Amino acid sequence: xxxxxxxxxxxxxxxxxxxxxxxxxxxxxxxxxxxxxxxxxxxxxxxxxxxxxxxxxxxxxxxxxxxxxxxxxxxxxxxxxxxxxxxxxxxxxxxxxxxxxxxxxxxxxxxxxxxxxxxxxxxxxxxxxxxxxxxxxxxxxxx
Numbered sequence: 001x002x003x004x005x006x007x008x009x010x011x012x013x014x015x016x017x018x019x020x021x022x023x024x025x026x027x028x029x030x031x032x033x034x035x036x037x038x039x040x041x042x043x044x045x046x047x048x049x050x051x052x053x054x055x056x057x058x059x060x061x062x063x064x065x066x067x068x069x070x071x072x073x074x075x076x077x078x079x080x081x082x083x084x085x086x087x088x089x090x091x092x093x094x095x096x097x098x099x100x101x102x103x104x105x106x107x108x109x110x111x112x113x114x115x116x117x118x119x120x121x122x123x124x125x126x127x128x129x130x131x132x133x134x135x136x137x138x139x140x141x142x143x
Contacts, residue, residue, distance in 0.1 A: 021048050029135055030104035030125050038099035052097040103127075104135075116141065 004010055004018065025037050039048060050061070107122040123136040 040099050040102040
């Protein structure tokens, strides 16, 4: 994510504004087999939902408003969106970018012993068969 700071015109304020809304996941991780990792609409901000598609703003607004009110699951996903007036054509156009499932999770562990604190961050992936894989791990030590 910090590589964004190297882009010309990227200010600290702009980076701080964007940072909560974006993530970087390498191809092949977290169910990403096409180069695009779908966004779980149950956890996405309205700003992220609006950025997912080139559909009219009314589509993104309807989608964002609906998801805030009613969490989606894999069984009711498309039918519930259609009930909210989101057409099948709009849904099909956005489908590669949206999901009701998350396959990647961040685990943060903080351990304090005396005056030292160790923090560990792990990116964990849930595979299609339910297997769990640790994809990345980082450590930090504070005294």
